[in-house]
Structure formats: structure tokens, C-alpha cells
Amino acid sequence: MAKNTHVTLAGARTGEYLVEEELADGRLVLRPEPAYPSVMPARNGRDATPEERERILGAVPSDGEG
Numbered sequence: 176m177a178k179n180t181h182v183t184l185a186g187a188r189t190g191e192y193l194v195e196e197e198l199a200d201g202r203l204v205l206r207p208e209p210a211y212p213s214v215m216p217a218r219n220g221r222d223a224t225p226e227e228r229e230r231i232l233g234a235v236p237s238d239g240e241g
Contacts, residue, residue: 181208 180194182205191208198204223231 182192192205193208194203195206196204
């Protein structure tokens with residue numbers, strides 16, 4: 176099994192894990208998979224203003240509910 180293979184466990188240790196190492200006797204060393212947002216890269220800049228979004232994307236269509 177390749178290092179950093181993703182596995183899902185059920186039971187008392189339910190969750191997402193990565194295989195850190197496979198030992199010679201077949202045992203696996205696991206570590207918890209980092210959770211969102213810690214795995215997301217930091218971004219530079221700022222959010223677009225409503226005016227910038229409308230200029231770039233156009234008007235948001237209305238669904239007639241308001």
C-alpha cells in the first residue's frame with residue numbers, strides 16, 4: 176500500500192485517515208487526514224465587492240421569490 180493512501184475507518188475510530196507507513200509485518204501506521212479548511216491553501220487578496228461581482232459575472236438571476 177502506498178504511503179499517504181486515503182482510508183476510511185468505521186467504529187470507535189470513525190473518520191478519514193492517511194497511511195503513514197506499512198510495516199514489514201503488514202501493520203499500518205495511520206494519521207488523521209487533515210480536515211478542511213486546513214488543507215486549503217491560503218489565498219492572497221480580498222473578496223470582490225458586490226459591484227465587482229456584478230461587473231464580472233453579470234446580474235444575478237431572480238428566481239421570483241422576492
